Amino acid sequence: MSDASTGNARSAATDASVRPAPGSGAEAPASGDEALAPASGGGAAEPASGGGAAAVGGRRLALARLRDLALVPAIIGIAIVGYFVNPVFLSSDNLINILQTMAEIGLLVLAQTLVLIAGKMDLSLESTFGLAPGLAAWLIVEPGVTHGLGAAPGWAGVPITLAAGAVIGLINGLLIVRFRLNGFVVTLGMLIVLRGLLTGISGGQTFFGLPPSMMYLGSTVWLGVPVSVYVCFALFALGIVALGYTRAGRSLYAIGGNPDAARAAGIRTDRILWAVLVLASMLAALGGLMLSGRLASVAAAQGNGAIFTVFAAAVIGGVSLNGGKGTVFGAFTGILLLYVIQNVLTLAGVPAQWIAALNGAIILCALIVSRITSGQAQE
Numbered sequence: 001m002s003d004a005s006t007g008n009a010r011s012a013a014t015d016a017s018v019r020p021a022p023g024s025g026a027e028a029p030a031s032g033d034e035a036l037a038p039a040s041g042g043g044a045a046e047p048a049s050g051g052g053a054a055a056v057g058g059r060r061l062a063l064a065r066l067r068d069l070a071l072v073p074a075i076i077g078i079a080i081v082g083y084f085v086n087p088v089f090l091s092s093d094n095l096i097n098i099l100q101t102m103a104e105i106g107l108l109v110l111a112q113t114l115v116l117i118a119g120k121m122d123l124s125l126e127s128t129f130g131l132a133p134g135l136a137a138w139l140i141v142e143p144g145v146t147h148g149l150g151a152a153p154g155w156a157g158v159p160i161t162l163a164a165g166a167v168i169g170l171i172n173g174l175l176i177v178r179f180r181l182n183g184f185v186v187t188l189g190m191l192i193v194l195r196g197l198l199t200g201i202s203g204g205q206t207f208f209g210l211p212p213s214m215m216y217l218g219s220t221v222w223l224g225v226p227v228s229v230y231v232c233f234a235l236f237a238l239g240i241v242a243l244g245y246t247r248a249g250r251s252l253y254a255i256g257g258n259p260d261a262a263r264a265a266g267i268r269t270d271r272i273l274w275a276v277l278v279l280a281s282m283l284a285a286l287g288g289l290m291l292s293g294r295l296a297s298v299a300a301a302q303g304n305g306a307i308f309t310v311f312a313a314a315v316i317g318g319v320s321l322n323g324g325k326g327t328v329f330g331a332f333t334g335i336l337l338l339y340v341i342q343n344v345l346t347l348a349g350v351p352a353q354w355i356a357a358l359n360g361a362i363i364l365c366a367l368i369v370s371r372i373t374s375g376q377a378q379e
Contacts (some may be wrong), residue, residue: 075340082344088345096225100294102339103232103236104218106332107287108306109313110239111280113331116314117243118276119256119323120176123187123307125284127194128168130302132285133292134198136160136214137207141234145209147202154211158289161214165285168194169278177273191307199300207298217286217291228290241329245356252276257324312359313338315366338362 011025082089108125115122115158136157141148152160168190175186220227243249254262256267263269317334319326338359 001132004347012178031180040138052254071330071337075333075337078337078340078344082340082347085344089344092224094343094347096229097344098339098343099229099232100226102335103226103228103314104287104291105309105339106232106335107235107283107290107307108237108310109317109335110328111283111287112307112310113314113317113319113326113328114239114243114252114276115280116300116319116321117256117272117326118252119259120183120185120273121321122172122277122280123184124168124172124190124194125187125280126303126306127191127198127289128281128284128303129288129306130192130304131198131301132161132168132281133157133214133288134163134202134207134298134300134302135164136289137210137292137298140208140211140214141209146207147205148207148209157211157214157215160281161285161289165282166278168285169281170274172281173274173277174278176277177270195304198302202298202300204300206300208296210292210296210298214289215293215296219296226294228294229333231286231290236328236332243328248272253324255324307357308356309335309338312363312366314362318366320343 079089088094108129111125112122136152137146138148138155138158139152139160140150142150172183172187172190175181176183217228217231218226222230245253251262251267251272252268253273254265259269288298288303290303313335314326314331314336315321316337317326317330317332319331319334341358341362342355345358346352
């Protein structure tokens with residue numbers, strides 16, 4: 001065999017060893033932006049294997065895009081139904097109430113979406129949602145008002161809340177990224193620890209007497225719309241741009257689709273995962289601060305059970321639990337759809353426990369749709 005043919009054979013073998021198997025959700029990048037370009041539905045690129053595979057991939061791409069856009073007419077349709085159920089549904093006060101309550105949990109959904117696309121999962125976000133503003137209240141509120149220390153100035157509410165979120169994210173990153181521990185188990189443990197800390201510092205009571213700095217985002221209104229709604233919309237818009245049109249966003253999809261291929265392409269996977277976990281915890285802390293501002297208090301159980309709504313919204317919006325696929329826009333329409341449905345059912349007089357059961361049914365239906373459109377099961 002000639003040297004040229006031997007070299008070609010070795011090159012082909014090397015390429016085959018680097019290239020992930022079809023259906024793995026990612027393709028071994030070559031170089032530059034082509035290495036980071038996401039595939040259909042915001043997912044990682046998949047290798048082409050002939051005209052048949054291309055045709056199947058094209059159909060799945062169309063279905064994935066259709067699923068994202070299909071939620072918009074679904075929201076409109078349910079809103080019309082809501083008007084016939086109770087005309088109050090389309091009143092400005094009710095619509096603003098939907099947007100404001102959605103905005104708070106919406107930041108949790110945005111945070112979880114980023115983590116899921118990166119191929120990880122953060123169960124501790126719901127506890128960060130409560131502990132971060134709870135810690136700020138504990139340090140700021142005077143002992144005579146509630147179970148506080150009065151050790152920090154009132155203006156420090158927002159910095160303390162965001163710093164608490166960042167520290168929680170750093171701890172998660174240390175355990176998951178640095179020590180390579182299972183993300184599900186780590187964040188489940190953090191959820192329990194953070195929940196216990198909030199109960200401990202609050203004495204099981206609710207913090208009242210919050211300073212104006214902690215109430216601004218949840219209680220201030222601009223042009224008839226709460227500030228929290230503007231913040232939520234702005235952050236989702238920023239997320240859409242960042243994940244869809246920046247190199248960092250493409251890197252995130254590549255990591256979630258195939259971390260080994262992303263690492264081989266020169267992407268600093270560990271650094272990006274650290275950043276995502278910290279950012280997600282800070283978003284959760286900010287969402288908790290908005291809720292505390294609206295209620296003018298921080299309950300000892302704030303955030304408990306919110307993770308179920310968060311996962312429901314993400315899955316409904318087409319975010320894959322396997323990583324590397326999904327869009328921020330899809331997650332936004334998912335949480336909006338959930339809150340519109342819940343509001344319609346509430347106006348119709350449906351008991352809360354049945355609404356919770358419906359959320360579970362919606363998750364199962366979304367998983368089935370995801371299986372059909374992607375051709376892959378979500379584990």
